[in-house]
Amino acid sequence: MTQGKITVPLILVNFKCYLEATGAKAVQLASFARKATEKYGVTVAVAPQAADLRLVSQQTKVPVFAQHIDPISAGSHTGHVLAESVRDAGASGTLVNHSERRLEVSAIEEIISRAKGLGLATVVCANTSGISSAIASLGPDMIAVEPPELIGRGVAVSKAKPEVVTDTVGRIRNISREVVILCGAGITSGEDVKAALELGTQGVLVASGVVKAKDQAAAIEDLANACR
Amino acid sequence: MTQGKITVPLILVNFKCYLEATGAKAVQLASFARKATEKYGVTVAVAPQAADLRLVSQQTKVPVFAQHIDPISAGSHTGHVLAESVRDAGASGTLVNHSERRLEVSAIEEIISRAKGLGLATVVCANTSGISSAIASLGPDMIAVEPPELIGRGVAVSKAKPEVVTDTVGRIRNISREVVILCGAGITSGEDVKAALELGTQGVLVASGVVKAKDQAAAIEDLANACR
Amino acid sequence: MTQGKITVPLILVNFKCYLEATGAKAVQLASFARKATEKYGVTVAVAPQAADLRLVSQQTKVPVFAQHIDPISAGSHTGHVLAESVRDAGASGTLVNHSERRLEVSAIEEIISRAKGLGLATVVCANTSGISSAIASLGPDMIAVEPPELIGRGVAVSKAKPEVVTDTVGRIRNISREVVILCGAGITSGEDVKAALELGTQGVLVASGVVKAKDQAAAIEDLANACR
Amino acid sequence: MTQGKITVPLILVNFKCYLEATGAKAVQLASFARKATEKYGVTVAVAPQAADLRLVSQQTKVPVFAQHIDPISAGSHTGHVLAESVRDAGASGTLVNHSERRLEVSAIEEIISRAKGLGLATVVCANTSGISSAIASLGPDMIAVEPPELIGRGVAVSKAKPEVVTDTVGRIRNISREVVILCGAGITSGEDVKAALELGTQGVLVASGVVKAKDQAAAIEDLANACR
Numbered sequence: 001m002t003q004g005k006i007t008v009p010l011i012l013v014n015f016k017c018y019l020e021a022t023g024a025k026a027v028q029l030a031s032f033a034r035k036a037t038e039k040y041g042v043t044v045a046v047a048p049q050a051a052d053l054r055l056v057s058q059q060t061k062v063p064v065f066a067q068h069i070d071p072i073s074a075g076s077h078t079g080h081v082l083a084e085s086v087r088d089a090g091a092s093g094t095l096v097n098h099s100e101r102r103l104e105v106s107a108i109e110e111i112i113s114r115a116k117g118l119g120l121a122t123v124v125c126a127n128t129s130g131i132s133s134a135i136a137s138l139g140p141d142m143i144a145v146e147p148p149e150l151i152g153r154g155v156a157v158s159k160a161k162p163e164v165v166t167d168t169v170g171r172i173r174n175i176s177r178e179v180v181i182l183c184g185a186g187i188t189s190g191e192d193v194k195a196a197l198e199l200g201t202q203g204v205l206v207a208s209g210v211v212k213a214k215d216q217a218a219a220i221e222d223l224a225n226a227c228r
Numbered sequence: 229m230t231q232g233k234i235t236v237p238l239i240l241v242n243f244k245c246y247l248e249a250t251g252a253k254a255v256q257l258a259s260f261a262r263k264a265t266e267k268y269g270v271t272v273a274v275a276p277q278a279a280d281l282r283l284v285s286q287q288t289k290v291p292v293f294a295q296h297i298d299p300i301s302a303g304s305h306t307g308h309v310l311a312e313s314v315r316d317a318g319a320s321g322t323l324v325n326h327s328e329r330r331l332e333v334s335a336i337e338e339i340i341s342r343a344k345g346l347g348l349a350t351v352v353c354a355n356t357s358g359i360s361s362a363i364a365s366l367g368p369d370m371i372a373v374e375p376p377e378l379i380g381r382g383v384a385v386s387k388a389k390p391e392v393v394t395d396t397v398g399r400i401r402n403i404s405r406e407v408v409i410l411c412g413a414g415i416t417s418g419e420d421v422k423a424a425l426e427l428g429t430q431g432v433l434v435a436s437g438v439v440k441a442k443d444q445a446a447a448i449e450d451l452a453n454a455c456r
Numbered sequence: 457m458t459q460g461k462i463t464v465p466l467i468l469v470n471f472k473c474y475l476e477a478t479g480a481k482a483v484q485l486a487s488f489a490r491k492a493t494e495k496y497g498v499t500v501a502v503a504p505q506a507a508d509l510r511l512v513s514q515q516t517k518v519p520v521f522a523q524h525i526d527p528i529s530a531g532s533h534t535g536h537v538l539a540e541s542v543r544d545a546g547a548s549g550t551l552v553n554h555s556e557r558r559l560e561v562s563a564i565e566e567i568i569s570r571a572k573g574l575g576l577a578t579v580v581c582a583n584t585s586g587i588s589s590a591i592a593s594l595g596p597d598m599i600a601v602e603p604p605e606l607i608g609r610g611v612a613v614s615k616a617k618p619e620v621v622t623d624t625v626g627r628i629r630n631i632s633r634e635v636v637i638l639c640g641a642g643i644t645s646g647e648d649v650k651a652a653l654e655l656g657t658q659g660v661l662v663a664s665g666v667v668k669a670k671d672q673a674a675a676i677e678d679l680a681n682a683c684r
Numbered sequence: 685m686t687q688g689k690i691t692v693p694l695i696l697v698n699f700k701c702y703l704e705a706t707g708a709k710a711v712q713l714a715s716f717a718r719k720a721t722e723k724y725g726v727t728v729a730v731a732p733q734a735a736d737l738r739l740v741s742q743q744t745k746v747p748v749f750a751q752h753i754d755p756i757s758a759g760s761h762t763g764h765v766l767a768e769s770v771r772d773a774g775a776s777g778t779l780v781n782h783s784e785r786r787l788e789v790s791a792i793e794e795i796i797s798r799a800k801g802l803g804l805a806t807v808v809c810a811n812t813s814g815i816s817s818a819i820a821s822l823g824p825d826m827i828a829v830e831p832p833e834l835i836g837r838g839v840a841v842s843k844a845k846p847e848v849v850t851d852t853v854g855r856i857r858n859i860s861r862e863v864v865i866l867c868g869a870g871i872t873s874g875e876d877v878k879a880a881l882e883l884g885t886q887g888v889l890v891a892s893g894v895v896k897a898k899d900q901a902a903a904i905e906d907l908a909n910a911c912r
Contacts, residue, residue, distance in 0.1 A: 017302055023317070051316070055317075076246075089280070131594070507734050508769065532701070533784055534701075537734065
């Protein structure tokens with residue numbers, strides 16, 4: 001199914017700054033993502049570090065997301081990340097406001113606007129139902145919700161009370177029917193992916209559950225298989 | 229001449245977030261740098277955006293610097309720049325604390341320490357003589373001094389009073405004999421490079437003077453020729 | 457009229473870091489605000505610097521707002537502004553996310569939550585209609601809208617096209633019926649206040665128009681008179 | 685003894701954002717400081733929150749420090765801390781770059797310069813020997829050194845290896861003979877104060893050891909007594 005320009009369900013793997021997903025290992029992990037897509041017909045996208053964007057997008061056919069872009073236009077911005085640059089390197093979208101890279105609300109709005117102008121899809125992270133509905137008003141393509149009950153507590157979404165996710169989905173849907181909602185916490189297994197989709201999300205944002213897995217390929221396939 | 233592991237005089241061209249130095253144009257500009265090195269025997273290095281580091285380092289033989297790295301170790305740092313990643317992408321050094329990307333003093337110290345551990349050369353920017361001598365105490369490989377009288381005022385170092393630069397060089401030398409000193413402002417012509425070297429620096433950090441030049445190749449050659 | 461616990465229309469004067477509104481001059485300006493309230497029956501509140509909160513609240517009967525509080529609880533937060541401290545000093549509310557003190561969206565949510573728990577009213581600033589409606593989802597007591605067409609351009613709201621304000625008011629009202637809306641830009645005269653109220657706001661946030669006026673008392677009375 | 689305008693040895697008590705040192709309790713704690721000064725002849729100064737500066741300086745005769753000021757001049761800086769404002773409120777100095785409020789190196793330099801112009805003494809915090817010597821180049825009145833071996837590990841300076849402090853003191857003295865050095869970590873008892881003074885510092889910066897003590901007055905007197 002395609003919701004707007006994004007095909008859902010979507011599994012987006014955030015490589016963070018893990019050495020297990022840097023350089024040649026980023027390419028390898030992206031190739032596992034590609035194989036899962038071919039095997040199960042579900043979109044698996046990846047978000048490598050900035051310096052690996054071009055390498056991964058050239059050597060695999062996987063949709064590639066930046067982990068962050070700055071709210072700037074081309075010019076004198078040493079050390080920043082320009083939207084045009086990540087697009088030139090092959091990115092088709094970007095994470096925004098990840099919990100490890102929080103932004104001012106005006107920056108989020110400007111990044112969404114710039115990304116839209118360049119055809120980059122935006123996945124804005126939000127860690128409460130209030131913030132999720134606030135973000136929905138800014139018009140991103142996707143929102144990755146990180147219910148505080150699930151973040152960093154080792155609670156799987158499949159084991160949590162349903163309202164932890166459905167409340168947030170409900171508040172977002174009051175603001176926007178179109179925005180794609182990803183479950184951005186509590187995903188470590190295919191069972192969690194199934195639960196997330198049943199609770200009204202259209203996909204998942206995962207990181208260590210895949211990147212730090214002993215068998216990265218098997219971990220991705222487990223998630224992808226659950227989306228069928 | 230080689231001062232420590234860095235060959236001086238050094239011309240370092242900062243590509244900032246200029247579209248004239250992004251993607252394929254970053255490679256082209258780096259190739260002009262390479263030609264200037266071959267022609268005049270002076271090291272010309274470049275600092276492209278993060279997403280272009282690997283492209284430039286693979287397609288040219290020019291020493292490549294990152295524009296910024298974060299004071300982090302590998303791990304959960306979405307949207308940050310990991311030293312190991314830029315080194316893997318071919319960088320041999322990094323700018324630190326550029327005026328467009330100022331850092332807390334403890335971050336500067338940690339970045340210098342991390343870079344040293346990975347064999348990355350550090351060029352720390354400093355905008356007054358006081359800050360320049362402060363930075364010297366943190367042990368970087370190079371300091372790019374940006375005398376406030378020269379920054380953003382269109383004053384060329386070759387036209388300024390000598391003490392604008394020599395005072396800063398003197399204060400740095402009271403702290404460190406080894407650190408390489410670059411002149412980081414007031415450079416638009418070969419005449420400026422000559423003046424900077426005569427005032428006790430070992431090279432220059434330039435940006436728009438080269439990147440925004442109508443004839444980028446000619447602009448680089450003019451600077452390189454002045455170092456002979 | 458009282459909307460929730462806040463009496464509207466409201467004129468809120470932001471003292472910023474102006475010397476014309478520091479220390480004894482802050483008390484004097486607050487006393488002008490008090491006189492305008494007595495004369496015209498409209499609430500005029502003031503937002504002095506943190507170090508002047510107690511002085512102003514003790515020496516005048518004017519409602520006092522902090523200019524900022526941090527999203528922290530009591531403890532080891534050297535150099536930050538604790539909600540309990542400004543309340544103890546007499547504040548009955550606080551500005552949040554002013555354009556000169558932008559905050560991460562999660563910080564805004566936490567500040568609103570903390571302020572509510574302590575009975576402090578929140579005035580969250582927002583500079584576009586998108587951000588205004590986003591902020592409305594976070595449940596503040598008041599939103600000060602700063603239409604970009606009016607900020608820093610010397611355009612008075614009374615001279616601007618009505619939709620510059622009404623669009624934003626409309627988007628906020630889609631999210632919340634209760635939130636008090638202040639016009640936070642384009643106010644320099646009583647005529648502007650009238651226009652702002654007619655366009656659907658319940659008051660104004662002003663700064664230099666009052667603080668920098670040759671006759672501060674007259675400037676405040678002009679605004680208050682327009683609210684009758 | 686007076687070193688420059690500052691009388692040493694100095695005990696500086698940082699009130700942080702502790703409720704045990706907010707409002708009326710800030711005044712009480714400052715009065716304990718005053719009594720210790722009268723009893724033992726050693727300067728005990730306090731650093732309350734911004735909103736308590738005037739209250740404490742008016743109701744006690746204790747030297748009062750701000751916990752932070754911003755690198756700004758008077759004007760449009762909503763929510764910031766203006767040097768002129770804290771001086772007007774009775775402060776005779778300010779902490780700078782505390783580990784809970786780190787600053788960019790250029791901000792530290794500007795704050796020192798502004799404070800000097802207004803006659804405010806600066807105590808700049810520094811957490812390694814490298815940073816301590818860097819800060820010394822910026823010309824503050826005092827440096828509070830926080831050896832990483834002592835911070836937050838419950839190690840008392842009196843129990844630590846001497847070189848943890850003497851190395852830092854030595855590096856600072858290579859840069860400046862005049863700067864007053866405070867020991868900013870590892871102080872919980874009079875024995876620690878004695879050790880700190882013997883290792884070449886001229887005083888101490890303390891916080892929880894006094895503020896959180898069951899008997900604040902006794903805790904201060906224990907420290908002051910050790911300075912005689």
